[in-house]
Amino acid sequence: MSDNRLIVALDVPNIIAGMDIVNKLGETVSFYKIGLGMLTGGGLALADELKQEHSKRIFLDLKLFDIGATIEAAVKGIAKYELDFLTVHGDPSVVNAAKEGAAGSNLKILAVTILTSLDREDLNDNLYKSGEISDLVVERAGRAFEAGADGIIASPLESNKIRDLESASGKLIITPGVRPKGSKTEDQKRISTPHFAIQNGADHIVVGRPILRSSNPKKTAQEIVSEING
16 A cells, blocks of 8 residues: 655656666555656656556656746646646745746646755855755745745755744645665765654655665565654
């Protein structure tokens, strides 16, 4: 039995590798994320196939960022695929344009706050203003909600503070940077376990490599679902 709070990131090169993972996971997983890494390997075609032919929920993680007119046009085209989630950068102007493009569809616009692979030193290099990361994430989340975002992407470490925002009522929180007990952190810097992420306010967690690199992906996914449920 699947638990749609678990979103599996299909961070593989192409549609063939993606379908291989989906077939191995079977009914254990009902929600998949497809990102930029697979876009040129048939990512949109796979998203459409999984949605229309396999009744899977699809999170298209493109982190779009551009001028308003371009964002609106891009999202309007993506909305025709009848997918579930789409990410854009959390700047209010970008979020607002994305919502315009998604009008009339069921596509949820998720705003990226600060990537979970970044720490304060990285933000300094990127010329972000000073302050604790958690405070900046909460501030960006609040502004994104006010601009119309249906949800946000944030690390498990900030979810509870975001959930406390008045503007977060009825909004989605999706957390990457989730690692099952005993997994390597790799390039993620702000991480937690599946159970902690859900208890801390997340609606969905995103897990990729711990499942994709497992010798038994289905068993690993089932163990993560068990961790979600404590």
